[in-house]
Amino acid sequence: MARAPSPPSPDGHPAGRLLSLLELLQSQRQRSGPELAALLGVDARTLRRYIAQLQALGIPIHSQRGCDGGYGLRPGYKLPPLTFSADEALALAIGLRAARELGLQGALPAIASTQAKLDRVMPEAQRQRIQAVNTSVALDLGRGGSKGSAGRELLTLSAAAASGQRVALHYRDRDGRGSERELHPYGIAWRSGTWYLVAWCRLRKDLRSFRLDRIEQVRALPASFARPEGFDVLAYLDKTLASLPRRHAVDVLLGGPGEPPPAIDASLGEPELQAEGWRLRAQVDDLDWMARELARQPCRVRVLAPRALRERLAAQARRLLIDCTEPGP
Numbered sequence: 001m002a003r004a005p006s007p008p009s010p011d012g013h014p015a016g017r018l019l020s021l022l023e024l025l026q027s028q029r030q031r032s033g034p035e036l037a038a039l040l041g042v043d044a045r046t047l048r049r050y051i052a053q054l055q056a057l058g059i060p061i062h063s064q065r066g067c068d069g070g071y072g073l074r075p076g077y078k079l080p081p082l083t084f085s086a087d088e089a090l091a092l093a094i095g096l097r098a099a100r101e102l103g104l105q106g107a108l109p110a111i112a113s114t115q116a117k118l119d120r121v122m123p124e125a126q127r128q129r130i131q132a133v134n135t136s137v138a139l140d141l142g143r144g145g146s147k148g149s150a151g152r153e154l155l156t157l158s159a160a161a162a163s164g165q166r167v168a169l170h171y172r173d174r175d176g177r178g179s180e181r182e183l184h185p186y187g188i189a190w191r192s193g194t195w196y197l198v199a200w201c202r203l204r205k206d207l208r209s210f211r212l213d214r215i216e217q218v219r220a221l222p223a224s225f226a227r228p229e230g231f232d233v234l235a236y237l238d239k240t241l242a243s244l245p246r247r248h249a250v251d252v253l254l255g256g257p258g259e260p261p262p263a264i265d266a267s268l269g270e271p272e273l274q275a276e277g278w279r280l281r282a283q284v285d286d287l288d289w290m291a292r293e294l295a296r297q298p299c300r301v302r303v304l305a306p307r308a309l310r311e312r313l314a315a316q317a318r319r320l321l322i323d324c325t326e327p328g329p
Contacts, residue, residue, distance in 0.1 A: 014050075016085045017042065021050050025061065030072035089126045092118060093133035102190060153212050154188065156220065157197055161185040164225050167199075169218040171210055178216070179203070184225040187233035188212070191241065192267060198233045200225070209240050242269035246283035250290060250309060254278040255299040262297050277302075291316045 017040055024031060024039060037047045051071060055061050060074035099111050119127050160167045167185055172178045183199035186207075190196075195212040254262045255277040262271060262278055271278035277300070284290045291312040294301045303310040 018050055018053060019085070021047075022054060022059065025071060025073045026077075030064070030070045032070040036071060089122070089130055090133065093130040096130075097134060102195075153215050153218055154195065156218050157185050157212070158188055160220055161187050161227070164227060166221040166223040166225055167218055168221055169210075170216045172214050172216060174214075181210075182221065183208075183210075184227070186227050186231050189233045189237050191234070191237055196237055198236055207236065209237055238266040239269075241267040242282060244283060246285045248284050248287055248290075248306060248309070250280070250282045250284055250306070251304040252280050252294065252309075253302040253304060254280060254294075254297060259299060262299060264297075265293065268293075287312045288316075295320070 020040060021036065024036060033044060033047060037044050040047065040050075042050070051061055051063070060077050061071055062074060063071050096111055096115055115130075118130065122130070157167065159165075164184075166182060168180070168182050170178060171181055180203075182202040183197075184202070185197055185199045188195060188197050197210045197212060197215075199208060199210065200206070201208040253274075253276055254264075254271060257275065257277065259277065261273070262280075264271060264280060268282040268284070269280060271280045273279075282290075287306075287309050290309060294303070294313055295316050301313070303313055
């Protein structure tokens with residue numbers, strides 16, 4: 001009976017899996033056989049064959065039996081220069097490009113030095129792949145573009161959130177007023193071109209969101225906290241942004257009975273199902289933008305308030321009608 005083929009690896013080639021196995025072994029002192037097999041996407045017999053192939057190449061891999069057993073590299077052994085599969089090179093290129101686009105101005109020197117190190121150790125073919133991504137791929141990671149920077153603050157606050165460590169910061173609000181805060185950082189999110197920290201504020205005794213570009217100083221404190229289990233940073237942030245007071249209160253009815261919920265930007269709020277359709281009450285600063293948002297909905301749109309939005313939506317419809325009826329060149 002023919003033996004069933006091994007499950008495919010992330011890079012789809014046995015040589016790539018050997019390199020991935022070597023990286024996994026060096027990244028941790030010892031890993032169990034089942035853990036390594038799961039990470040590589042292979043069965044136990046295939047893993048043992050890969051271990052034997054690496055040992056035949058002179059890689060000092062030792063094994064240990066028992067409940068605490070597993071595989072590991074001999075202490076002090078160093079891997080040869082870095083090599084990456086095509087998928088790994090793509091992930092690195094996109095990750096570095098995204099870091100530049102996500103307002104990490106404070107980290108630009110680190111991004112540049114990381115790129116330089118990779119260029120120095122990678123083979124020419126892989127280096128050319130990353131350079132091609134940098135010159136030909138564009139990323140749009142937030143409506144309105146990046147506002148401010150988030151470098152060292154992002155590193156400090158993400159580490160504090162991960163370890164449950166309280167922080168102190170000096171914060172300046174939208175009106176320029178400064179305040180000293182002690183916070184329990186729950187997490188950080190990127191929303192509509194801006195980085196936000198969601199944290200329990202000991203001053204206000206409630207959850208609050210803080211723009212990272214308005215944080216002037218931050219330091220970790222020798223005190224810990226317990227983050228609520230299952231807390232959803234993005235869900236809280238969307239709800240908070242939707243409830244912020246803005247220039248215009250909007251009330252619209254979308255679709256009709258039995259129709260699916262409309263695809264509305266989460267920062268506007270969550271439509272409520274009613275007998276007549278989906279009711280959306282939101283706060284916006286720009287009625288023209290809201291008219292465009294409503295015009296793209298593939299369902300009936302009824303503007304209940306304000307009257308000015310109804311007029312902007314009608315003007316948008318007239319412009320679209322003219323564009324569709326004018327003869328082409």
